[in-house]
Amino acid sequence: MEKNIARLRRAKTTRSHIRDLGVARLSVLRSGQHIYAQVFTADGSKVLASASTLQSEVSDGLKGNKNKDAAAKVGQLIAERARAAGIEKVAFDRSGYRYHGRIKALAEAAREGGLQF
Template sequence: MKSNNTKKLRLYIFKSNKHIYANLIDDNTQKVITSSSTISKEIKNKIKYGKNCATAQIVGQHIGVKLKKLGIKEIIFDRGHNLYHGQVKAVADATRKEGIIF
């Protein structure tokens, strides 16, 4: 889903065995603009368990708030090699609830 002609930023979701990460990437400059994950300082204290749908929802909400603060309204959602269900869907839904369009 990499396109150098687009001005939209890409929200890439990565899941490890213990954590879930959401990175906002600018493909033109190949830099990470902002990120949120289950190991972020702001989120680490809010979660009780490692990686599940509830924590994925918190990560999605947190990245949505960060995007709004940066003035970003539209993005490209990149789920990587993950299926669109469970934790990936929870991140996407929580990000959409914050008003981000993709």
């Protein structure tokens, strides 16, 4: 099975479980050059907060955009913006990626920033 198809299959099952929970969803997209994070409403119809390494407040002072430090900075920023939008508790949607490296760094920084998941 192709690698991306398997990842999307895992993401689909995770999202269906999160939909049943009825809480806001913190979704992560990891590309070769950047990392993106968004907080959606429980039904997924509206984006409440977003952060990525494309934004200047994240990329300023970083050595690169595709390392754990950049992911941690995105995690801190998404937690700050979600809390400003009134979101305290989220379900972590890792989009089928394994929980290690950049995904883990983002999640731990978001937890330290005050999000509960």
